[in-house]
Structure formats: structure tokens, C-alpha cells
Amino acid sequence: MIFRIAVRNLFRNKRRTLIVLTSVIAGTIAIILNDSVGNGMVKQMLENQINLHTAYIQIHNKGFSDEKSVDRYIKNQEYIDSLLSSNSDIKFYSKRIITFGLLNSANSSSGVNIIGIEPEKEQFVTFIKRSLLEGNYPQTGKRDILIGKKMSEKLEVEVGDKVVAVSNTLDGTVKSELFRVCGIYQAGSSEFENTNVYIPIDFADSFIEMNRGVHEYAIITESLDDVDKTQSSLINQLGSDYELLNYRELLPLLVSYVDVYRKTVIVFYTIIGLAVFFGIVNTMLMSVMERIQEFGVLMSIGMKTKEIFKMVILESFVIGIVGTIIGFVIGNIIYSYFHYNGIDLRAFSESLHSLGINAIIYPSLNLQLVINSLLVMPVTSVLGAIYPALKATKLMPTDAMRYV
């Protein structure tokens, strides 16, 4: 019956109830859209980086990630190859030679990471082949070099142009080598395009005289969920001569950025929550003040102050719940549309690009965000009703009745 009274009270001033209800609906929709866009964005950033270069797990010689010097290469490749190809959780892997060097064109020069890849295998491990903008993917046995779009602009070179790479060889002598730009790739991030260039691994081997040594194994497991399991089993088998890092360990900055971003949603909830909160305080206060006399009657009949308190809270909570349900449905309809079609932010693509975010964002919700979107407004509606409800219970019944 208290519930019935609460609901009927809401119908008493329909316009007022509708205004608060609308703000709750709008708040819920805003939360769903903001969360899903933000989450989709950071998820994309992380996935871009993993798919473009990092892969899920990398194997290096011990100490390589501390100092990437060419002499920290992996010696026992046959053993690792046999381990990886017999592990059923591993989908693909490829080997890389990595050195830091200088790339010179006729007009300009730039410091680069020169990455020697096994072209046939690398295409299954990362997206680099699919990221080709023009020209061709490097081929084994050729003086091919694949560079990023930004790099091509910086060096003012096009496909077919010659560039000279300079790097230390394994024994420490400085050596230069001529390459031909076979292709230009586009990555999600301009930073990435500016640092990484790809050459075929056999040519890298002869360039820096590695004698068939490699620096890195990049591994893809069947799914991201298998990463930890595969990593620890490989650590067991390989022992302490190698370092085995998963993508979270390889991209600590990005991962912590994602974490930080996920925490900043609290700020957003607070802002939206506060806006709705004050609306609710205001409305409930008006509604309570109008009914002070009625509360006096209820008290004289024998209703306890805590029951009156509950009734006022319940009224607000009903708005919170109804608004959340409606907002959740509408929010999810909008969300599903953009989840499949994406939000086109090409107008801002310059700045997004430098952050490693795609121009088209696919909003993405996860369970936690769904729970949040269902909780924020009902909680706000209860909090917003506390002060008005206290106000309703503070008076003696006679004071209350004298109000009108």
C-alpha cells in the first residue's frame, strides 16, 4: 500500500515527475554512450598496438627488453621452434631481427627501428601486411623496405625511391646499406609510423651480420584468454635464459592508460549524478513541502516517521528505477546501432591518429559498464531524496498539520 501511495503521488504532479524522469533517462543514456565510446576507444588502442606489432607474447634473450642491443640475440632457435610448433595453444609465431639505425633519403634522415621480418609468417602474426597503403609487402631476398606514411612524408620518399639505412653490425662496426621503398603502410598511430620500418629477415641478417641469430619471437595464441597459460608453460620449458613477456608486460604504459581511463568514468558518473541529484533534491523537496499537512495526518493516524521517510525515498526510487529502465533500453538501441556501424570521427582524425585511435570508433560495453549504468541513477535518486525525506519527518504532527 505504501508503494501504491508512492506511485500515485508521482502521478499527482505529472509534469514535475516527467521532468525528473526525463533527467534520469537522459543521465542513463549519457552514461551508456559515454562508457561504451570510451571503452571502445581504449580497447581499440590496445588492440591496434597488439595487432600491429606487439602480438600476444614475445620471447627474447634475457635482458633484451632492458637494453635492446643487437648482441642480445637468441641462440637456441631450433629448440624454441620445436617447442612453439608442438604447443597446441599457439596459433602462429614469427621471428624478428631488431636494430636501431638511421634512415637517409636524398632530402632528410630519421632515427628508426629496423625490423627484419619473415614476410610469409609475419602476415599471420600482425596486421602489417594488411596495413599497406601503397606498393608491396617486403619479399624475401630483396632489398625491400616498408615504411610508414608519416616517415615517407618526413623523408619525402615514394614507393620505388632509394633510401640508405645505417646501423651497427653484430661486431660493432657501423655499416650502411641501400634499400628500395617497396611499400608504405598506415598504422593507427603516427608515432608508430614514424619509428618502425620493415625489411625481409634474410636481408637484415646479412646487413647486420647476425649469422642467423634473431632477437624476437612474436607469438599469437588461439585466444587472448590462453595468453597467461601459454606464457607460464613456456617459461617452465625455457628456463631463465630467456625473457617471456605477455602484451600487458610489453605495453605497460598503454595498459595502465586503459586502467586509468576506466577509472575516470567515476568522474563522469559524479558529474551526471550531481546534475540529476540536484534536480531530484529540488523536486522532492517541493513535493514534500506541498504535502507537509498530509504527513501530519499520516503521523496522527499512527504512521511512524521512519515509514514516512521510506515512503518519500520510495517515490524517488521509483522514478530512478523507471527512468533507468527506459534510459537503458533507449541507450542500448543507440549503442547497438553504433556498435555495428561505428561512429565516424574522421573530422578529428588528425588528433585521434596521434593517440593511436581509429577514425571510426566502435563503442563497446562490458558487464561492468552495464552494471554501472544500471546502478548510478537509482543510487542517485535515493541519495537525492534523503534530505527531503528527513525534512518530512522532522516536524511534530501538529506543526505539520498547521502548515497549510
Added chain:
Amino acid sequence: MEIIKVESVTKIYNTGAIAVKALDSVSLGINKGEFLVIAGESGSGKTTLLNIIGTLDNPNSGKIYLENNDISRYSKDELSDLRLNKLGFIFQAYNLIPVLTAIENIEFSMMLLGIPESVRRKKALEIMNDLGIDELANKKPNQMSGGQQQRVAVARAIVNDPLIVLADEPTANLDSKTGENLLDLMEKMNKEKNITFVFSSHDNKVINRASRLIMLKDGQIINN
């Protein structure tokens, strides 16, 4: 049997600089089954006395005993329970809950007592039948006349078989005939169910029916 005892109750209202002594050492006993009228001119303290007996307000000094229990010791919640179980109120302005229908208004206090829906519905219908207002059952207060609302208020006041019903000028807003009908109703309940009624009024219709009349003047009882 004395069910209520008022012992030298004083009530002072402080409004700004002036203190108004609304009740000045009032003592009074009320017996079971009385149809008691407290009369007196406007401002004499009738409402104040009724509210204090009804535990809706606290005296500045003096004591109220309800069935020999000193109610000044009661907590807020205990007073609520006391009102719920032992007291019924009828106000000048009817004061039904506007969002509830007549029958829901009558059921309300039974709901607070935790009586199951089917039982309270039956009891509310019974009492409406007794008072001849069954056809009002599903009407909201704003769909009823003043007299009809006040009848519903009477039903609400007596439905829990209270020890005493306190009625503050119940006929003041009603025309003379409707007022008489309402009084008939309350007299009937008084006789048939032996419910004690205490009125405040300066309406002669009410005063004429009193089983006992108390006159208030400037917060003091001048006859008993």
C-alpha cells in the same frame, strides 16, 4: 472507568516576544463511553487540549495518563503505536489522503498494523456498511462532498476500535443538516460500540448532544 486523566497541563506558545498561555493548569478525567464536548470561544485552547490528549503535541508541564500510563515517558515510535492502536482522529478539514480512495483511506491504519489485505478490506466494507457509505468505497476524496469525506473520516477513526476518538470541530465546515447527520452517526457508534468521543466545538448542535460539557476560557476550565 477513567481512561484518560489530564493532570494540571500547561501549554505555552512562544511567538516572538509574546508568550501565549494556551492551556493553564488544566486537569480533567474522561470516562469510558462519554460523549464529551469541550466548548469555548475561539482561541480558548480547545484544539491545543485535544492535540495534547491525542499525543500530537507536548505540554510544557503536567501529565497525561492513558489507561493509567504516563505517556510523557513514551518515545516517538511508541506514541505512534499508541495513536495507531488506541486513538482515532477526526479533523475539521476532513484530511483524507488525497491519492487514496475512501476504502483505502479506511484500510490505511489497518495496513500499518500489518493486517492482511483481505481481512482489512472486509472490515472496511463492514464499517462503511454500518455508516451507510458503501457506495463511496472507490471514490477519491476530491470526488466526494465535505459531508461524505467527513463520514469516511469517521469510519477511518473508528475502524481499529479505538479507546477514544478525538474530533476537532468536525461539523464546522458542514451545513447544518449534514452536520446533524454526521452527529447522528457518531452518536450511534457511541451507543452501539461504546466508543468514547471527545469533541471540541462551539457549534450548538454538538453541544446539545454532549453527555458532559466542559467550558474553556483563556486556557482554563470554567465549569465541569
